[in-house]
Amino acid sequence: MAVPELIRIATRSSPMALAQVERVRHELAALHPGIRTEVVPVTTSGDRWQGALSALGGKGAFTKEVDALLLMGQADLAVHCVKDVPADRPLPAGTTWAAFLKRDDLRDALVHPGGGTLDELPPGTRIGTSSVRRIAQLASTHPHLRCVPMRGNANRRLEKLDAGEADALLLAVSGLERIGMRERISEALPLETMCPPIGAGVLALQCREDDEQTIEAVAGLGDPDTWREVTAERMLLHVLQGHCNSPIAGYGRAGRDGRLSLRARVFSPDGKTVLDAHEWAGPLDPATLGTSVAVALLRQGARQLIDAIPH
Numbered sequence: 001m002a003v004p005e006l007i008r009i010a011t012r013s014s015p016m017a018l019a020q021v022e023r024v025r026h027e028l029a030a031l032h033p034g035i036r037t038e039v040v041p042v043t044t045s046g047d048r049w050q051g052a053l054s055a056l057g058g059k060g061a062f063t064k065e066v067d068a069l070l071l072m073g074q075a076d077l078a079v080h081c082v083k084d085v086p087a088d089r090p091l092p093a094g095t096t097w098a099a100f101l102k103r104d105d106l107r108d109a110l111v112h113p114g115g116g117t118l119d120e121l122p123p124g125t126r127i128g129t130s131s132v133r134r135i136a137q138l139a140s141t142h143p144h145l146r147c148v149p150m151r152g153n154a155n156r157r158l159e160k161l162d163a164g165e166a167d168a169l170l171l172a173v174s175g176l177e178r179i180g181m182r183e184r185i186s187e188a189l190p191l192e193t194m195c196p197p198i199g200a201g202v203l204a205l206q207c208r209e210d211d212e213q214t215i216e217a218v219a220g221l222g223d224p225d226t227w228r229e230v231t232a233e234r235m236l237l238h239v240l241q242g243h244c245n246s247p248i249a250g251y252g253r254a255g256r257d258g259r260l261s262l263r264a265r266v267f268s269p270d271g272k273t274v275l276d277a278h279e280w281a282g283p284l285d286p287a288t289l290g291t292s293v294a295v296a297l298l299r300q301g302a303r304q305l306i307d308a309i310p311h
């Protein structure tokens with residue numbers, strides 16, 4: 001099939017989103033030097049609303065408007081953080097994944113102006129985060145620290161930190177790297193301390209299902225191991241059917257030997273209950289591994305834990 005002349009890329013306008021699009025354009029130019037790209041900016045409800053995300057009526061706050069542009073034919077490609085794309089339901093009808101780019105660092109980072117590590121922070125230190133996943137895990141491992149609400153894109157959060165609205169932040173390592181703020185990281189937290197969200201550090205390319213030309217042109221940007229990890233992770237979330245206040249964490253790992261494993265955890269908001277499961281795929285395909293780990297968590301009481309959280 002002939003490669004398309006022009007690919008119009010829908011993106012949010014935050015510095016992180018724009019950096020993500022630049023990576024895609026760069027990789028695409030290396031693969032198909034002839035293709036021109038154009039950026040179609042979108043503002044999503046998640047960008048506009050600075051209150052609690054749960055008040056926006058559920059998930060997809062960062063993706064709905066992007067999906068609409070694709071489906072209306074006003075853009076050909078969307079670049080998403082997998083982490084921001086709801087997994088409890090299929091992708092919007094008429095759209096499909098064309099590729100998952102090679103995964104970046106999936107850890108969370110501590111940003112502390114004094115350069116401290118999490119274990120060194122004194123009692124009462126204010127950690128700026130509105131993430132139920134981060135709040136629950138901090139409550140479990142570092143109950144002497146205090147979480148204060150913090151939203152807005154990563155650059156805005158760093159500004160708020162500098163303005164004294166918190167003493168430290170938790171942000172994704174990958175996100176900080178994308179916006180050129182790697183030097184602000186005081187500690188990259190071990191996965192054991194801070195289990196990452198489903199899809200952490202992965203960029204996904206979404207196309208219209210019937211747009212075979214674009215799908216074929218960008219599919220080569222995909223990384224097969226990342227695809228296996230994300231497929232297992234998202235199936236886990238699909239089976240667990242969490243809501244926007246559920247502290248769920250987990251990550252797949254495709255080892256150099258080809259073996260795939262999936263670890264996942266579900267927390268109570270106060271961090272006092274921690275459900276934990278880890279399995280190797282063995283002969284299972286990635287999606288079945290995700291199902292199996294989800295079932296292991298459900299056997300430990302994940303359904304009751306998730307449903308008991310107000311949402």
Ligand SMILES: NCc1[nH]cc(CCC(=O)O)c1CC(=O)O
Pocket residue numbers: 081082083084154170171172174175199200201202203
């Ligand atoms: N919720 C916003 C968001 N979506 C994806 C990332 C980080 C990059 C990634 O994991 O792909 C972030 C910022 C953060 O949590 O620090």
